[in-house]
Amino acid sequence: MNATPAPPPLPAPPAGRWTVPGRGRVIAGCCVLTALAMSLNRWIPNGPAAGNLGSLVQTFLPWTGLLVLPLLVGALLRRSRTALIAALLPALTWTGLHGPALLTDRGTGGPAELTVVTHNVDDANPDPAGAARAVVASGAQLIALEELTWPATRTYERELAATHPYHVVEGTVGLWSTFPLRDAEAVPIMPWTRALRATADTPRGPVRVYVAHLASVRLRPGGFVTERRNAAARNLDAALRADPAGAAGRTLLLGDLNGTTADAALAPLMSRFRSAQGEAGVGLGFSWPARFPVARIDQILVRGLTPVSARTLPPTASDHLPVVASLRF
Structure with a gap:
């Protein structure tokens, strides 16, 4: 009996062809999931049971852009048009979320009537006098300092006395002003004092x-x-709600909130204010850590005032950068 002849081999696909069925599906799926995580980050599970995953992603949300490059490289290596097109989804989503901050000047222009600065000066700062000189050089009329220690506070009082004669210190936070301050008091938000409020008579x-x-x-x-x-x-949100002076007029919230304005866990507090950096800032405004900032956790939040400009200042000996904003009444 004669054996059946073997069929001829199939011709090889032309070099450079990108049409192999199914190729790149995994990478395309990762691209879609990345784009969804960026755009729908508020829906990411949060809370202790979920390891506060939502807050983690929202804190470092701008850095999700780093995922675009390996996804794009993977699509090229797999020679998949589907994956390559899918890689555009996270790229365009990231650009929509963060591009305006990087590509445009969001400052409103016009003269500023009030400049404020906040700086976590670091309780281990070896040069508090240098930090004091740096915030004075910003030209701010209101200076908020956090992470004060008793020895360093005396240095700040001495260095700021000539330019900012009015000040109040409660626990580890302080406010220095060129305007008279009144109704100053500690705000109980933790077992030890890390918040205060006062009225500046401008x-x-x-x-x-x-x-x-x-x-x-x-x-x-x-x-x-x-x-x-x-x-x-x-x-802090409860204290703001109970404060008739804060509810009725112009209000500033300055300080190290250890969270970004995108963090859903802080949404009730953030919803009371507008971010000076978000409305009129230069770039993304990352403030921590000072040597290589990865997040903006130092905030200038306003109500009843219009941000004109906002930016970070050059580093001091602290592990945070100072942040400054100019405002209009």
């Missing part, structure tokens, strides 16, 4: 000023630990 009328330093967060094997910070934020 030539254009009173401005209620809050200075706060919320509890730190930690990244641990079990997830992103934010519970103490979230509790402090709720207490």
Whole structure:
């Protein structure tokens, strides 16, 4: 019996062809998921049971753009048109979210009537006098400082006395002003004092000023630990609601909130204000850590005032950058 002849081999696809069925599906799926995580980050599960994953992604949301390049390279290596087109989804989503901050000047222009600065000066700062000179050089009429220690506070009082004769210190936070201050008091947001409020009597009328330093967060094997910070934020929000002076007029919230304005866990507090950096800032405004900033956790939030410009200042000996904003009444 004669054997059946073997069929002739199939011709090889032309070099450079990108039409192999199914190729790149995994990469395309990753692209879609990345774009969804960027655009729908508010829907990412949060809370202790989820390891506060939502807050973690929202804190470092601008850095999700780093995922675009490996996805694009993977699509090219797989020679897949589907994956290559899909890689445009996270690229365009990231550009829509963060491109305006990088590509445009969001400042409103016009003269500024009030300049404010906030700086976590670091309780281990070896040069508090240098930090004081740096914030004075910003030209700010209101200076908020966080993470004060008793020895360093005396240095700040001495260095700022000539330019900012009015000041109040409560616990580890302080406010220095060129305008008279009144109704100053501590705000109980944590077991120890890390917040205050006062009214600055400016030539254009009173401005209620809050200075706060919320509890730190930690990244641990079990997830992103934010519970103490979230509790402090709720207490601060309650204090704002109960303050008739803050509810009725111009209000500033200055300080190290250990969270970004995108963090859904801080949404009730953030919803009371507008971000000076978000409305009129230069770039993304990352403020921590000073040597290589990766997040903007130092905030200037306003109500009843219009941001004109906002930016970070050059580093001091602190692990945070100072942030400054110019405002209009």
